[in-house]
Amino acid sequence: MKKRTNPIPQILRQTGSNLAKTWPTQIMGLFTVMLAVLIFSFFLLVHLNMLATGARLGEELRLTVYLEREIEPPLMARLEQQIRQFGDIAEVRYTSRQEAFARFADQLGEERDILDNLGPEFLPPSIEVTPKPSLRSPDDLERLAAHLLTLPDTTRVQYGREWLRRFSAFNRVLQAVVLISGVLLILNMIFTISHSTRLAMAARREEIEILRLLGASRSYISIPFVAEGLLQGGLGSGLGMAALWLFYQRIGNPVNDPGLLGLFTPSFLPLPVTAGIIVGGTLLCVVSSLLVVNKALRI
Amino acid sequence: MNNSVPVSDFTVECLKLGKTYPPDITALQNVSLTAAPGEILFVTGVSGAGKSTLLKLICRRESPSGGMVMLFGQNLARIGSAEMQLIRRRIGVAYQDFRLLPDLSVMHNVAMAMEVDYRPRRLIRQRVGRLLEQLGLTDKERRPVSDLSLGEQQRVAVARAAANQPALLLADEPTGNLDEKSGALVMALFRELAAAGTTVIAATHDEKLHRDSGHQVLRLERGCLVEDTRHEKAY
Numbered sequence: 400m401k402k403r404t405n406p407i408p409q410i411l412r413q414t415g416s417n418l419a420k421t422w423p424t425q426i427m428g429l430f431t432v433m434l435a436v437l438i439f440s441f442f443l444l445v446h447l448n449m450l451a452t453g454a455r456l457g458e459e460l461r462l463t464v465y466l467e468r469e470i471e472p473p474l475m476a477r478l479e480q481q482i483r484q485f486g487d488i489a490e491v492r493y494t495s496r497q498e499a500f501a502r503f504a505d506q507l508g509e510e511r512d513i514l515d516n517l518g519p520e521f522l523p524p525s526i527e528v529t530p531k532p533s534l535r536s537p538d539d540l541e542r543l544a545a546h547l548l549t550l551p552d553t554t555r556v557q558y559g560r561e562w563l564r565r566f567s568a569f570n571r572v573l574q575a576v577v578l579i580s581g582v583l584l585i586l587n588m589i590f591t592i593s594h595s596t597r598l599a600m601a602a603r604r605e606e607i608e609i610l611r612l613l614g615a616s617r618s619y620i621s622i623p624f625v626a627e628g629l630l631q632g633g634l635g636s637g638l639g640m641a642a643l644w645l646f647y648q649r650i651g652n653p654v655n656d657p658g659l660l661g662l663f664t665p666s667f668l669p670l671p672v673t674a675g676i677i678v679g680g681t682l683l684c685v686v687s688s689l690l691v692v693n694k695a696l697r698i
Numbered sequence: 699m700n701n702s703v704p705v706s707d708f709t710v711e712c713l714k715l716g717k718t719y720p721p722d723i724t725a726l727q728n729v730s731l732t733a734a735p736g737e738i739l740f741v742t743g744v745s746g747a748g749k750s751t752l753l754k755l756i757c758r759r760e761s762p763s764g765g766m767v768m769l770f771g772q773n774l775a776r777i778g779s780a781e782m783q784l785i786r787r788r789i790g791v792a793y794q795d796f797r798l799l800p801d802l803s804v805m806h807n808v809a810m811a812m813e814v815d816y817r818p819r820r821l822i823r824q825r826v827g828r829l830l831e832q833l834g835l836t837d838k839e840r841r842p843v844s845d846l847s848l849g850e851q852q853r854v855a856v857a858r859a860a861a862n863q864p865a866l867l868l869a870d871e872p873t874g875n876l877d878e879k880s881g882a883l884v885m886a887l888f889r890e891l892a893a894a895g896t897t898v899i900a901a902t903h904d905e906k907l908h909r910d911s912g913h914q915v916l917r918l919e920r921g922c923l924v925e926d927t928r929h930e931k932a933y
Contacts, residue, residue, distance in 0.1 A: 405816075406816050408819075409816065605799065608797075609797050609810070610810070612786065612797065613786065613810060613814045613858075614783045614784065614788075614814055615783065615814035616814075619814055
């Protein structure tokens with residue numbers, strides 16, 4: 400019986416020899432994969448941070464129902480019941496003129512003396528309604544505001560309607576950008592790796608033909624090319640994520656500045672997402688090169 | 699799946715083999731032959747007689763237009779591509795145009811045949827070293843094939859065909875570019891392989907190679923078998 404040996408060193412040698420023959424193409428491929436991953440993960444990073452910011456702002460979201468006159472506790476209890484009937488209401492709180500005045504004075508701080516000649520009468524009493532997180536879309540809030548306007552003695556309902564609409568629209572655009580860049584990333588990787596695998600196979604066409612005549616198995620011929628795809632995908636995705644991290648280190652900290660009122664507290668992509676992008680990118684490259692090699696060897 | 703092992707006394711059996719190239723060029727017609735383990739068989743004839751075509755059909759580089767080729771008891775037409783690759787590892791072929799990789803070293807070119815069979819490195823070095831010594835190429839071991847003369851390249855092609863100690867060795871004009879001394883080295887290698895059980899089929903138009911060699915000769919003319927010394931019968 401003929402002695403057989405471990406094929407892995409042989410495959411590694413073949414892969415090394417392939418890389419040595421086609422390194423300019425391989426480096427271009429690597430760079431393209433890195434750039435594609437960087438662009439996609441950048442948009443994903445911005446989108447996830449905007450979602451987190453939105454969620455944080457949502458926690459502070461309140462609708463203020465301004466009333467014509469002060470109301471007594473029995474009426475307030477009735478109004479609260481009416482408000483809660485809308486559903487998904489976390490908290491309903493009445494604020495009298497006096498409480499509103501005290502809060503305003505607190506907010507003015509050292510400038511509170513401008514209120515010296517004023518009484519609480521100029522401030523209207525109000526009801527603050529805090530919706531649950533499930534009730535935070537602009538449309539839902541608009542319906543809630545319309546419901547609150549039907550309450551007796553209501554003069555107007557205030558919340559950051561326009562701001563919320565813009566923020567929500569911006570997030571939708573960002574989501575579309577993430578989706579589109581994701582699709583482009585996939586197409587770009589498939590094209591790049593297929594192209595570089597095809598070039599590598601063309602460079603070794605004669606050798607492949609001889610190997611087939613010598614009885615080389617399909618896996619013996621194809622594994623080095625697939626290994627190249629693995630290397631390009633893994634390294635390209637890893638470098639793309641590393642570039643994003645460096646970018647985040649430079650940009651993330653200034654954005655976190657207290658001067659921005661703590662509005663943005665950016666964070667890098669979670670580890671599972673980072674690992675998912677690297678693994679996904681690698682798999683995409685492996686599958687692309689596998690498809691090209693299989694097609695070429697079938698002919 | 700059929701696990702039964704086909705049993706045959708012959709390494710190669712060709713039955714009424716024919717090959718026609720488009721539009722209507724008959725390269726081989728109704729050729730039948732057998733070759734047993736340890737046998738050396740010369741296929742002779744002038745250029746265009748069908749010698750190379752016959753070898754190409756035997757190693758399934760081309761498919762016959764008619765007839766059948768049996769290798770190691772298996773009908774080649776019924777063998778899948780993966781299984782055919784396994785069979786190819788048992789066949790050594792020295793091509794007329796050598797089919798070597800010019801940028802690779804002599805050593806690497808010869809070793810390829812054993813590498814595709816996942817043979818241990820140590821064994822490959824040993825076997826390739828011995829073959830190159832037998833064919834007078836030891837000092838060329840590390841040189842790229844492109845630096846060699848045609849005669850040297852031909853011997854490299856023969857060494858690669860013999861590397862795996864194949865059960866069947868097909869050689870197309872193996873001494874076409876060789877002087878008498880180098881031709882003798884190649885023949886000595888063929889005899890050594892045959893003694894170990896390899897079936898050697900060599901296509902040649904070099905009369906000196908087979909004359910008085912005592913080996914069997916098949917003569918082809920215009921694609922037809924016209925002489926088989928084993929049967930002492932003219933067709």
